[in-house]
Amino acid sequence: MDNSVKIGILYSTTGPYGAMGRESRDGAEFAMEELRAAHGKSVQAIFVDPHGNIPEYLEGARSILRDSGCRHIIGTITSLARKEVIPLVEKHDGLLWYMCPYEGFEANENVIYTGGCPNQHLIPLFDYLLPRFGKRPYLVGANYVWGWEMNRLSRELINEAGGEILGERYLPFEEMAVERIINDIEQRRPSFVLSNLIGPASYAFLKAFKQLGARDRAFEPENCPVVSCDLTECELGEIGRGVATGHLSAASYFDSLNSPENLAFKARLTKHFAAERRISNFFASAYSAVKMCGETILAAGTDEPQVVRRRLSGAPLSTVHGTIRIDSETNHAALPFHLGRITEDNGFDIIASQSAIAADPYLTGRRRRSAPKLRIVS
Amino acid sequence: MRETPNFTGWRVTVLHRPEAATERLTRQLKLLGFHVTVQWAALDAKELPDIILVDADQGWDDLLPWKGAKAPRPVVALLGSEAPGRIAWAMEQGTCTIISKPIAASAVYPALVMAVSIHREREAVHLRLQHLEERIRLRPLVYAAVQKIMAARQIDEEHAYSMLRNCAMQKRLPMEQVAASILGGAEPLPEAG
Numbered sequence: 261m262d263n264s265v266k267i268g269i270l271y272s273t274t275g276p277y278g279a280m281g282r283e284s285r286d287g288a289e290f291a292m293e294e295l296r297a298a299h300g301k302s303v304q305a306i307f308v309d310p311h312g313n314i315p316e317y318l319e320g321a322r323s324i325l326r327d328s329g330c331r332h333i334i335g336t337i338t339s340l341a342r343k344e345v346i347p348l349v350e351k352h353d354g355l356l357w358y359m360c361p362y363e364g365f366e367a368n369e370n371v372i373y374t375g376g377c378p379n380q381h382l383i384p385l386f387d388y389l390l391p392r393f394g395k396r397p398y399l400v401g402a403n404y405v406w407g408w409e410m411n412r413l414s415r416e417l418i419n420e421a422g423g424e425i426l427g428e429r430y431l432p433f434e435e436m437a438v439e440r441i442i443n444d445i446e447q448r449r450p451s452f453v454l455s456n457l458i459g460p461a462s463y464a465f466l467k468a469f470k471q472l473g474a475r476d477r478a479f480e481p482e483n484c485p486v487v488s489c490d491l492t493e494c495e496l497g498e499i500g501r502g503v504a505t506g507h508l509s510a511a512s513y514f515d516s517l518n519s520p521e522n523l524a525f526k527a528r529l530t531k532h533f534a535a536e537r538r539i540s541n542f543f544a545s546a547y548s549a550v551k552m553c554g555e556t557i558l559a560a561g562t563d564e565p566q567v568v569r570r571r572l573s574g575a576p577l578s579t580v581h582g583t584i585r586i587d588s589e590t591n592h593a594a595l596p597f598h599l600g601r602i603t604e605d606n607g608f609d610i611i612a613s614q615s616a617i618a619a620d621p622y623l624t625g626r627r628r629r630s631a632p633k634l635r636i637v638s
Numbered sequence: 639m640r641e642t643p644n645f646t647g648w649r650v651t652v653l654h655r656p657e658a659a660t661e662r663l664t665r666q667l668k669l670l671g672f673h674v675t676v677q678w679a680a681l682d683a684k685e686l687p688d689i690i691l692v693d694a695d696q697g698w699d700d701l702l703p704w705k706g707a708k709a710p711r712p713v714v715a716l717l718g719s720e721a722p723g724r725i726a727w728a729m730e731q732g733t734c735t736i737i738s739k740p741i742a743a744s745a746v747y748p749a750l751v752m753a754v755s756i757h758r759e760r761e762a763v764h765l766r767l768q769h770l771e772e773r774i775r776l777r778p779l780v781y782a783a784v785q786k787i788m789a790a791r792q793i794d795e796e797h798a799y800s801m802l803r804n805c806a807m808q809k810r811l812p813m814e815q816v817a818a819s820i821l822g823g824a825e826p827l828p829e830a831g
Binding site: 367623 | 641642644645646662665666668669670671742743744747
């Protein structure tokens with residue numbers, strides 16, 4: 261009998277969202293090292309890199325599940341890749357640990373969701389923005405389901421608030437020609453810009469928006485911020501120092517969190533890398549997912565997904581995001597909401613926070629939602 | 639789609655033998671906000687839920703208390719079989735859409751959203767059809783009224799028709815009703831103008 265604990269890690273380190281994939285893989289690796297240090301060599305990781313190619317995701321998931329006899333996969337960034345992998349995970353009765361923020365409207369028994377859905381990111385973000393900046397946003401997004409659905413929900417939220425969407429545009433991941441959109445934004449003069457762009461398109465957009473702010477003060481971040489639910493520390497380096505300063509991003513983790521869990525985590529990382537390293541939500545979430553997965557399997561003495569799920573559900577889990585709980589009905593983690601403002605040196609100042617919000621992937625409770633309890637920290 | 643479909647507080651009845659697959663389906667329905675009843679017995683026509691999911695592989699006649707497209711509620715068929723007879727049975731129950739077995743969790747919400755939308759569309763079309771049928775039924779009255787106006791006012795058919803129509807518009811009544819009043823003598827003949 262093979263007593264080893266096997267965890268598959270499926271992230272693309274190249275391709276348009278390679279920066280996120282590399283960060284996620286690094287986080288997973290760091291968690292594996294801690295698991296091995298604490299529990300010995302029996303904890304094994306099977307790393308597969310699908311290079312941002314959908315067929316390779318399928319091949320990779322198949323080899324992890326079938327050839328390696330591993331039942332747990334931590335991975336996928338995009339919804340497209342997740343949706344491709346899920347049927348295989350279901351077939352092999354495995355468990356996919358998906359830790360990215362996503363657009364919601366899913367709750368699969370064979371998936372643990374720890375990255376947050378719109379009631380945990382977009383809705384609290386709008387609760388913050390609308391009274392402060394106004395109800396006339398401009399929406400830009402990646403030309404696939406994340407961008408489409410986030411913008412559809414934004415439109416609904418804005419309509420309910422009696423506001424107006426001034427524009428809605430989409431760009432492929434690698435499209436860098438953003439001038440037409442920038443010109444349109446300049447003419448329409450929105451209250452803020454919601455960006456669900458991903459990868460190079462997002463970087464090009466922020467650079468061009470910075471130039472727009474330089475020629476027209478109305479588009480400086482304090483007057484018209486670009487806000488996002490997926491822009492993290494790991495991409496700010498790619499964009500360039502100072503380019504995105506002042507713009508806003510929502511996440512359940514920022515490197516600058518002052519919590520004891522995060523300070524201890526950061527200290528371990530500094531020791532490990534022999535230098536300070538700025539951590540993004542992708543790194544922290546992949547790290548948390550691998551730790552949760554490995555420790556739950558070890559404590560349960562089996563990697564049987566049903567047993568792992570039962571152990572996870574409802575119990576308080578100590579993570580770098582703070583203490584979180586995974587709901588047994590939806591398989592989604594309750595997550596804190598933080599709003600960060602990008603600093604000159606590519607970090608985030610946390611300007612508002614909300615304690616753990618239970619996930620509502622199908623937005624069933626939105627219409628009877630109570631007034632938001634947002635704590636402003638600066 | 640402008641508004642996010644929300645099933646919170648809706649009642650759904652699953653007509654299926656209780657088994658492991660039904661449990662998974664129930665779980666998914668509950669997290670969509672439904673109150674779920676599972677039964678493998680005929681549905682009570684006086685206690686209808688908001689939406690019905692029925693096992694079309696094993697369902698029998700009279701499981702649903704109606705026939706054909708007159709289903710008063712959206713019906714979703716749960717179907718594993720490809721037998722034409724079973725597909726036909728599902729359609730006879732007024733099924734709006736199918737969820738294939740084995741049921742994938744991700745198939746449930748889209749099917750329900752679509753079924754509700756198709757059901758509403760069918761109801762709207764049915765109402766419109768009833769309205770048009772009523773108007774066609776009364777069309778001979780309009781013809782007779784036009785003939786009466788033509789004879790009385792010595793004008794051509796087109797002119798008589800437009801007089802009748804103007805009269806109906808002024809009174810904000812359907813032409814059929816004004817025609818009936820004219821023929822019955824309750825309404826004076828419209829003046830040429």
